[in-house]
Amino acid sequence: MAVPSARLALLLCLMIPATVASSRSLRKSPANASRPTTFFEVDRPLRRSSGRCSTLLLSASFGSTFNKPPATNAYSPPRCLVKAGGRASAISLAVLEWRAACRGAQLDRVFGVWLGGAELLRGSTAAPPPNGIIWSVSKDVTKYASLLAAAGKPTFTVYLGNLVNTTLTGVYHANVTLHLYLRRTPPTKPPPATAPADLVVPVSRALPLDGGLWFPIQSAADVASKSVALPSNAYRAVLELYVSFHQDDELWYKNQPGYQNGPFREVTARVDGVLAGSVCPFPVIYPGGIYPLLWRPIAPIGSFNLPTYDIELTPFLGKLLDGKAHELAFAVTNAVGVWYVGANLHLWLDPGGTATTAGLVSYVAPAAKTTSSKSADPVDTHYHATANRLVSATGWVKSSYGNITTNSTRTFALVYLLTFETLDLTIVADTGVVATDGAGGVMYSAQTHGNFPLGWVYQQNSLTVTHGLEETTVAAGRWSSAPPYRSLRTTQSSLVEDEEGGGKSWGVRQTYRYNATDGCYFRNVTSSNYSVVSDHSNELCVKGAASVGVGAVTAALPTVNLP
Template structure:
């Protein structure tokens, strides 16, 4: 077996990045809703029969995540983009606000509908409205007979941008030739629901950077940056979690191994740290048959990393531009492969012309990163990394002094094993990202605590007859609690688990792969707002089971 076949987990996903780099629901997980043409699963007590192997058609992509909830009452819909992507030419157009639903909305829901047929890789895409990145997405890989899919996202937080006429740019970079025939057709709409949003939930301003600099309104009292960080592009940073130290004999190397951390700086000072989500695109782990129906968590709706920069508001509110820079720890010097576009959300003190303040605490612990290679008949790399940051600052507002303290701690452990020719190739990894934000002003202090855990446990092997098999489990988990003083006001617990086992024959024409595969997803979220519990099972591209547990 050729080592590059497995480890380009490897080359199966060719995602556009270089174009994106110049250029992230956020409170809800998007669910590619079943379209009108999708083949529905049979009732739970009547399992759908599955074929002996994959054919030329399979079920349209679905996930177990909840749909975006929509409020009752009047709504207005606007088409934002409608395009056919066959190369790297962006779609450009003009957005105009809706008529008949006012200029304040209780919710705004973005919906992308797509279809593609033939043969195509997965592709990465973005949608900008007025320069603001409102969606980052990737695409499913099509069947020869064609598939349809859709993605929904709550974009109410971008209401400030959507109140004015804006330029639109959208790109899903693609290559169409005699081999890769799939043209990606998409339509994006926004639906506006009339009514007032929840008090304080929607920022008054949404800003973008100008040549890497940010200028905030002088009366800003809360500032949050969001970064749509994606490692992609077809190279090793697409599989950053598999990289090894430069002295180890493996096809993807980085001096510090696989530890990655997304940092944001204000005027050169570290202002936020975060663990990137280990997104697996729909060609990942050398095996597209794992993803034809059920994508990995977040693959179709890339969520932005959020950084609360309110401790720096007193510095940023001087009316001058300030450098805001994002970097990814662990990426080899001079190597591309990460896209990190930034939006900045600002809440203002409408009773003040200038909100002053200052930084109280800045405590950055040492970044620990150990990645040890153990040679042998089975090569092995063990990685342990962690970092912490505490930042506190105050602002003097029309309603008194408010102090914001942000604490964040990250940790990553992984064990990577591989054999001769990188066969087998296995990884077991866990990432944790713990954050607390305490806002102390008038009344009891309000603290939001979030504990995020991401897991990956997979093995790829090539056996007799060039049969490549991938067994993989992915986990996206989060616990969140909001308290006022000693009283818990809001809580939630998320567990999104994907499992897959797929096998096919490599180095043969597509119609001779004789692929088989079973995948499942169980998405559970419980909390003070209610419950969603849904599971899906597919066999050879047929959706055989759908169950709701709430």
């Protein structure tokens, strides 16, 4: 842990959070001894008013499964989709539901779900109390519509590495179900470049194997790679990264400078050795992380459904459209094992031609800038660190849609401050994609600003962990199919403290607000020990929210020629 050794001992043995606003004792409410406790991650509901059909894809139990072959099943498109013509464009919304239960002592474990080698979902299980748990995850998987409609019986795969022994007796039982909402009249021509991709190519390890299909990265020197050949008529390419961190790097974001390679990590993606994108990941806390009582029954943000990261590869298509296999490689800066990294390559294909042409216009990717310092005071030591990175590329692609120029820019900045009593970490990430025609008209654009604060405050008998995710996207253009505006702001404050007599009490408060031009959702939920004591939600939009814009993140960047 990124704290002085005495502080580390206190946090590991005591681990008691307190909200800065209040450290009052919370009402103790033990879990029902006979009924399992429902754990949940706060998220907005995914649904349509009609047209739903559901298909159970796999039902399996995961006992002693660590480094064993994953559970598999042959997949066929659901009957309702076949009756609707079997086309991917018939899918209005696709939701993958993971529903699981466990009774007995167990740790939180990472799991992954794949279809035809393409990863659909990655998440963590919850660490169950003695009476057991149930929980579910619902993820929007509409962007994989071409996979869901594909014939040929691709393999549906689930891996959950679990260990069972005399101490850890819990077995995870899971059902995975696909819910499809179908359009009554599927469009014959979905919006170019922004509808779900025509082809999703897995960038993962292949079956058969023992373990997950992700690549394990054990150190900063490790590079995982796979060769992929692209169809000659691709006109847009997006690499979707799945990332999770475990073992010695599970809490990488709290490392003091000089310990475990410090508090800076980035996942890099390269095309034939050239840096194409860099991601400083959202600092996910797993349900057993820091101290398990902090996350019962409300799970940490992003833990049941880990976020993914999109890297625009369209500017690099000039390197990739020669019919040859090209290397996509991944590494983790400063990694201390183990990281699991995998990817899906989303490709849009020109319906009006068999081959496109492309070229790179400009490229800039200076080395990441990092700083670190330690104050001289031996009693009240302060550790400070920063990191930032810019990657930007512009390229053109000529297809039956015309000659389209795409600029892609990714930036992030990390600021870290650790004292004897507090941790403050903020990651700010900006991404921008703008595609224009020869006359300068915008075909599609999306500008996203993200802010990910994390901190804790330690007091004599309590510790508070606060965590947040703020992300705003503005989309535009003739081809755009996304809501013009959407914003998600969620903040979580988790407290555990000592009580007289040696017991502990804990609680979580989380607010969640999603505002978009196509709908809104708000929830404010508070728990005390295992009980939810207040829970309010509505689908009202905040007046004027959709008029708030996000500044462009691609202005006035220097350019250099690609070597």
